[in-house]
Structure formats: C-alpha cells, structure tokens
Amino acid sequence: DDRLPPASHTMFPKGFKFGASTAAYQVEGGWNADGKGPSIWDDYLHKHPDFIKNRNNGDVADDSYHLYKDDVKAIKEIGFQTYRFSISWPRVLPTGRTNQVNQPGIDYYMNVIDELLANGIEPVVALYHWDLPVPLQDIGGWLNPDIADLFTEYADLMFKTYGDKVKWWITINEAQSVAGGYGGGNAAPALNLHGTGDYLAGHNLLRAHGKAYRMYQQKYSHQGGKISMAFCGAPCFPTTQSPEDIAAADRCFQFSFGWFAHPVLRGDYPPIMREYIDRNSKAEGRNVSRLPYFTDEEIREINGTVDWFGLNYYTAYWGKEGAVGANPSTDRDSNVNKYFDPNWPSTASSWLKVIPQGLRLALQKLRQEYGNIPIIVTENGYPDNGDKDEKRIGYFETHLAEIRAAIYEDGINVTGYCLWSIIDNFEWRDGYTVKFGLVEVDFDSPNKTRTLKKSAYWFQNYMAMHKLIQ
C-alpha cells in the first residue's frame, strides 16, 4: 500500500523513551500523614468543598503514598522506560522552608525512586505540580518575589537528596496553569486577579525556575541531570491564510507557550506580549504595565535555563483576531478569538477536543521558534467517564503517529513521550468523575484495587511493535 510510510517510519528512533505520568496531589493521598504539611489544594478544598465535582478532594486519592509499589508494578508490566511523578513540597518541607525537614516525606520519595530503579524504570521528577505549602501562600505565594529563593532552597535539598539517582528534572509543571490559579480562579489559591496576578505569579515562577537552574549548575552539575519546565498551551490553526489570522495564531502561541518558553530560551517575554500588554495597560490609564519587567541581571539568569523542552499537549483551537475574555486578562490581551471546530470529537473534559494534528503543529512551531532543542512530550492523554477506553486507544495511536511524522518528515528532535496518566486519579475540578488512566482504580475499595484497562494492554503491545529493536 503506497499510502503507508516506509516501514522504519512506523518505528520510533533508537533511544526514544516511553513513560507515564502522575502528580503528587492527584494520586498520593496521605494528605496529613507522617508530618506532611497542608498544601494550598488541601486547604482550599477543605474550606470550599463545592469547588470540586461531588465535593471530592485528594485527601486519599489513589493512596499512592502507601500503594506506590502497585503503581510501579503496573508501569513495569506495561513496559514503560520512564515514570514522571512530582514531589509534594509540603510533604518534605511542611512549612515550605528548609529549617524543618520531614524525614518520612524524604524517605517516601527515596522509596519510590529506589523501587523504580530496581525495576529498570527511570524517574522523571517534577518539583512543583501545583501543591504549594500553605505557609508560603500566607505570605502571598507566587505573588511574593521571595518565593524564588524559597523555591531554590527547596530545589537544592531535592537535588542534594535525590540527584545521584534522578537525572531528569522538571522544575515547574505548567507555569501557565499555576499563574492561572492567581488570575482565573480555576485552581488553588483561586484568586481572581485576572490580567494582573497571573502575570505577577508568572514572573516569579520564571525567576524561581532561573535561580534553581543556576544553583543546579553551580552545585550539582557533576550529577549530570537535565532540567526543563513542562510547558503547556493549545496551539491555534489560523482560521484562514489571511495575514491577520496567521498573526492571531502566532499570538495564541506566544501568549501561551511563549509566555514561559521565550524567557528561558530567548531571554525576556515574547516581544508581542510586551507590546500588547504595555499598550493595553497604558490605555487603561495605568502608569506601569501589568506585565512586569525583568532586570538585565534577571534576564541573564533566566535565559538558557532549559536543557530540553517538556511539552504537555492535549488539544488545539482555530484562531482569529478578536478581543474576548475578562477585562483585563491574558486572553483579552492576546486579541485572539479561539474556538473549537464542531467536527472535532468531544471528550469528558469540556476543554479537550480531539485534534491530533495540533500536536504536530505545536512541535513545528516550537522548532521554528526555538530551534532543534530535544523535546519530550511530558503529557498527552484522553479523558472519559470510565466508558470510552477504546477512544483512548485511538487518541494515543493518532497522536503518536503525529509524533513520528514530526520526527521523520519534519526532522524535529522528539526524544520521548510520557502519557497522562498511568492511573485514574483526582482530576482537579472534575474530581474522580473524569478519568485519564491506563489503570482503573476502584476508589470504593479499601486497597484502591488497580486493574489494567484495554488501553494498557494496547500500549504494551504498541511499544513492543513500534520501538526499534535496540
């Protein structure tokens, strides 16, 4: 069949790694076990249970705090080479500060890492997947510039403790989503400082990342680890090929991925963000821009601080010119009207339509903007209500085909893929109603019984078939 690509192109390149992801608050439970301090998610959901479907929270979740060996067993059985998880900052530092270290928390992650390594699975570790220690939120959280030093002290302890065993680090998962917790109200701390708090939080997230990276270079470069952030965004296809629509699609990229990627790869914010936000701020009668300025020293510190590019991809949009969204807000500042194609399949998550071509679009755009940096897809997955596992298989199959096309037809340096998620877990505002896992969890059973889904067996087979024999 001449429509098929050459046989080798159905394979992944030598060294390509497959993995699966989770995040601490979504799977661990043990919210106050053995000296763990509360995070902003513990605190917010205890105070505002109606924030989440069925008033659920992550107090127990998958109980991976006690059952992590079951998770590793599934990862091993399916055949993944890597496991991406996150460390809960308040589990190791209950006050957020290094003057009080919680030894059982330290031991927990050491056990997880040892269990992975004993099973031949490489850890990919995120330091921040949204669960800030409450005492740090009490001083303003990511709005307080001091957070950069506090994060760096925490990162230092993590590198010192685990860095001999962990070679792949993510400082911050989806800085854009973290900033959203200050700007949009959809995530803890659920502040609604749209168009101001989000930019300020984003600014300090970048400062924190830059400082932590430089500290690693200075103190731990002998460990030979590789550091990134996990970037998120949904790229836009231009509605037409008109210059206006093409420019709008570019702004869609710059205001999402570019917001954090441009500073760490090119120094400073994307020029178009600077221009639009400064102009809007002025028009609003402000004498300072809502988008903070870096000092020259900060730009030098932040520029060049990712060794690889972590890409979380789920969905895409059509885009055209248009000021929509709250006033002010990042959406409105971008002057892009983003919308879903009615033909793209819906899923259990209203924000996620299935459009695999968007993954290749994102990869192409990343290469165009940032050159041939190695890219690892750090998240990609399909949500259902426990009823559409076949569709999950289709989602993976089509997205992985786009990755192969990006590698072989576009020459893009994609070196790995971590799906979301190994296991059904606490899906933030959707609670336990929306499931992304390859492994089903009986949340009503005392031992949170784990059962591999069809998609897990499909993935097992897929990796065996499509990985070049090495």
Ligand code: GBH
């Ligand atoms: C990722 O975020 C997260 O890293 C991960 O923890 C999560 O489980 C996974 O995706 C699946 O959701 O409430 O309608 O305003 C993906 C990006 C950003 C998508 C926030 C949902 C809120 C949509 N997410 N967004 S809405």
